[in-house]
Amino acid sequence: MPKPIKITLAVLIGFAVWFIFATLANLVVRASLPGYVAAEPAAEFTLPMLVARLAVGALSSLAAGFACASIASADLAATRFLAIALVLFFLPIHYALWAQFPFWYHAVFLLSLAPLVLTGAWALRARGVNSAA
Numbered sequence: 001m002p003k004p005i006k007i008t009l010a011v012l013i014g015f016a017v018w019f020i021f022a023t024l025a026n027l028v029v030r031a032s033l034p035g036y037v038a039a040e041p042a043a044e045f046t047l048p049m050l051v052a053r054l055a056v057g058a059l060s061s062l063a064a065g066f067a068c069a070s071i072a073s074a075d076l077a078a079t080r081f082l083a084i085a086l087v088l089f090f091l092p093i094h095y096a097l098w099a100q101f102p103f104w105y106h107a108v109f110l111l112s113l114a115p116l117v118l119t120g121a122w123a124l125r126a127r128g129v130n131s132a133a
Contacts, residue, residue, distance in 0.1 A: 006071070010078040011085060014068030014117070018086060022060040029056060043100040050105050057109050058116050061086070065120025079121035083114035 001009075029052045030036050036052075039045050045053065064086070065079050072078035090113065094106045 003075075006073075007075065007078040007081060010068045010072035010075070011082045013071050014064040014079070014082040015085060015089075017067040018060045018064035021063040022056055025056040025059055029053070043097070045101075050101070054105065054108055054112075058112060061113055061116035062120035062123070065117035065122075066124050067120075068117070069121035069124040076118075076121065079118055083117040086117060087113050 029049075030040075033049055033052055035046070036049055039049060064082060068079050068082045069075070087110065090110065094101075094110060098106065
């Protein structure tokens with residue numbers, strides 16, 4: 001498969017994995033944290049709820065980076081594109097939600113997004129997957 005197509009496919013799959021993983025993890029959070037479901041409509045989350053949401057984002061980012069790198073045979077270019085795409089996707093969303101969440105929440109989510117995607121890819125490479133494809 002030509003490299004540009006492989007990179008594009010890897011980025012798209014990584015993006016999809018981020019949202020699938022986040023959706024499934026959010027279901028676990030909703031079932032595990034008392035009061036979470038009631039807090040969702042008005043985004044009136046407690047500190048443990050905010051931390052759980054950040055953990056969901058972190059795990060989703062790791063999974064997306066891992067998936068992207070596995071599709072692209074650990075090609076770092078694909079993972080970099082994915083990291084940039086996710087940051088660009090989430091910037092306007094967090095801007096729109098700025099008043100609903102504390103500054104530190106936005107900062108932690110947005111500043112950790114790209115490094116965690118890259119860490120997910122690194123985890124794949126650390127497992128010995130050949131990056132020459």
